[in-house]
Amino acid sequence: MKGNLKKIGILVGGGPAPGINSVIEAAMLRGLSEGLEVIGLMDGFHWLMQGDTSHIIPLNEDTVHRIHFRGGSLLRTSRANPTKDPKHLKTTLASLQSLNIDGLITIGGDDTASSAMRLEQLAGGSLQVVHVPKTIDNDLCLPHGISTFGFQTARHLGVEIVKNLMVDAHTTSRWYFAVAMGRKAGHLALGIGKAAGNAITIIPEEFHHRPLRLSNLSNILLGSIIKRLGAGRPDGVAILAEGLPELLNPEDLSEVGDVERDEHGNIRFAELDIGQVLKETVQRELKHYGIKLTIVTKNIGYELRCADPIPYDMEYTRDLGYCAAQFLLEGGNAAMVAIDTGKFTPLPFKDMLDPDTGKAKIRLVDVESEYYKIARQYMARMEREDVESHEAIAKFSQVLKISPEDFTQKFGNISEDNRNS
Incomplete structure (x- = not known):
C-alpha cells in the first residue's frame, strides 16, 4: 500500500479553524496503521523556510489522543509565505528533504494551498503533496454545496x-x-x-x-x-x-x-x-x-x-484527514482533498489555479442563485418597490420628516447601489 512512502509531515498555515486537530489525528492514525512515521511541523512554513528543522514533534497515539474534540491547532499555525522569495521556497524544500519527509500534508486556506502548489512544482516529483482545505470563510473552490471545514462550526x-x-x-x-x-x-x-x-x-x-x-x-x-x-x-x-x-x-x-x-x-x-x-x-x-x-x-x-468543532465538522475533518493520508499512501500527489456525494474526490492543483492571480481560485457567493435571492427577500432592505410605491414613499418620508420628493431624491437609486456602485 505505502509503496516508497516512509515519512509524512503535517503542517498548518493561515488562520485557525475548528477541526484542524481532527485532520491531524485522522491522518496520523492512517499513516501509523501502514507503518509510516508521522511528524508534526510547528508553525506552518515559518521555521522550514529559515532552514530550522528543530521545531517538530512526533505524532503518535499518545500525542494526539482525542484531540479531535478540541479547537485550535496542536501544531499551531502561521501565515509565513515561502513563495515571496525563491530562496525561501528552496530552503523549505531542503528542510523537508533533510527531515527525510517524502509525503507532506498541508492544512490551510487559499494562501497555504498556493504555497503547497509551488512547493510541489519545485520538488519535481521528489515530494508528494496533498492539501486539506481549511477556512471559516468557505471560499476555496470545492465542488458546489461542499463547505470548507470549520465553516459550519463558525x-x-x-x-x-x-x-x-x-x-x-x-x-x-x-x-x-x-x-x-x-x-x-x-x-x-x-x-x-x-x-x-x-x-x-x-x-x-x-x-x-x-x-x-x-x-x-x-x-x-x-x-x-x-x-x-x-x-x-x-x-x-x-x-x-x-x-x-x-x-x-x-x-x-x-x-x-x-x-x-x-x-x-x-x-x-x-x-x-x-x-x-x-x-x-x-x-x-x-x-x-x-x-x-x-x-x-x-x-x-x-x-x-478556535472553537471546539460541532459534530458535523468533527466527522467531516476526520474523513478529510483519512483521505489525505490515503491519497499519499496510494501514490497520489499535487491535489486538494474533497468529499463529494460521500466519495473522496482529489482536486488536482492545476485545476485550482487562477490564471490571473497565480493563486488558488476563490469561490464567491453566487448572487444570482436562489440561495442568495431567498436571503434577500427576507431582509428589511430598501428595494425598488419601496421607492416606487406612493404608499411606501409617504410612510418613509414621514419617518424622516421630509417631502416625498426629497425622499425619492435620497433613496431613488438605492436598489441599484449594488449594481452601479
Missing part, C-alpha cells in the same frame, strides 16, 4: 451570537452593526444572517461595479433603518462582511484606517474598523433628520476560529 456559533444581539437590540431599542469574517467572500456573513434572520446582511459579491463608495454602504444601512422605523421597529442587526473595505474607493479606504497587509499581501481587515466608520456616517445622517438612535458595533470572528 456559522453555528456566529448565529448564536447574532441571536443574542437581536434580542438585546429589541430589548434596548438599538441597532448593532456586526462585522463577520470573510476576506474575499461573503459566505460566513450570509450564512449567519440567513439562519439568524437579522434585518440586513451586506456582502462584497452584490457590488458588481467597483470601486464602491462608502456613501453607498451607509445609504443602504440608513435605508434599512428607515424601513424598520416605518414598521414600528427602532431596532435591528446588520451583518457586514469584513471584506467590504477591499472594494472601497481609495479615497474612502483612508477613512477606515491605515491599511496593513499580511505576508501574503492581504489587507488585515481586523485592523480596519469598517463597522465603526459606518456607525459614525449613519449616525450623522440620522442626526441630520432629527432621529436619535443608538448603534453599537461588534466584530464576529476571532471567537469562532
Whole structure:
C-alpha cells in the first residue's frame, strides 16, 4: 500500500479553524496503521523556510489522543509565505528533504494551498503533496454545496451570537452593526444572517461595479433603518462582511484606517474598523433628520476560529484527514482533498489555479442563485418597490420628516447601489 512512502509531515498555515486537530489525528492514525512515521511541523512554513528543522514533534497515539474534540491547532499555525522569495521556497524544500519527509500534508486556506502548489512544482516529483482545505470563510473552490471545514462550526456559533444581539437590540431599542469574517467572500456573513434572520446582511459579491463608495454602504444601512422605523421597529442587526473595505474607493479606504497587509499581501481587515466608520456616517445622517438612535458595533470572528468543532465538522475533518493520508499512501500527489456525494474526490492543483492571480481560485457567493435571492427577500432592505410605491414613499418620508420628493431624491437609486456602485 505505502509503496516508497516512509515519512509524512503535517503542517498548518493561515488562520485557525475548528477541526484542524481532527485532520491531524485522522491522518496520523492512517499513516501509523501502514507503518509510516508521522511528524508534526510547528508553525506552518515559518521555521522550514529559515532552514530550522528543530521545531517538530512526533505524532503518535499518545500525542494526539482525542484531540479531535478540541479547537485550535496542536501544531499551531502561521501565515509565513515561502513563495515571496525563491530562496525561501528552496530552503523549505531542503528542510523537508533533510527531515527525510517524502509525503507532506498541508492544512490551510487559499494562501497555504498556493504555497503547497509551488512547493510541489519545485520538488519535481521528489515530494508528494496533498492539501486539506481549511477556512471559516468557505471560499476555496470545492465542488458546489461542499463547505470548507470549520465553516459550519463558525456559522453555528456566529448565529448564536447574532441571536443574542437581536434580542438585546429589541430589548434596548438599538441597532448593532456586526462585522463577520470573510476576506474575499461573503459566505460566513450570509450564512449567519440567513439562519439568524437579522434585518440586513451586506456582502462584497452584490457590488458588481467597483470601486464602491462608502456613501453607498451607509445609504443602504440608513435605508434599512428607515424601513424598520416605518414598521414600528427602532431596532435591528446588520451583518457586514469584513471584506467590504477591499472594494472601497481609495479615497474612502483612508477613512477606515491605515491599511496593513499580511505576508501574503492581504489587507488585515481586523485592523480596519469598517463597522465603526459606518456607525459614525449613519449616525450623522440620522442626526441630520432629527432621529436619535443608538448603534453599537461588534466584530464576529476571532471567537469562532478556535472553537471546539460541532459534530458535523468533527466527522467531516476526520474523513478529510483519512483521505489525505490515503491519497499519499496510494501514490497520489499535487491535489486538494474533497468529499463529494460521500466519495473522496482529489482536486488536482492545476485545476485550482487562477490564471490571473497565480493563486488558488476563490469561490464567491453566487448572487444570482436562489440561495442568495431567498436571503434577500427576507431582509428589511430598501428595494425598488419601496421607492416606487406612493404608499411606501409617504410612510418613509414621514419617518424622516421630509417631502416625498426629497425622499425619492435620497433613496431613488438605492436598489441599484449594488449594481452601479
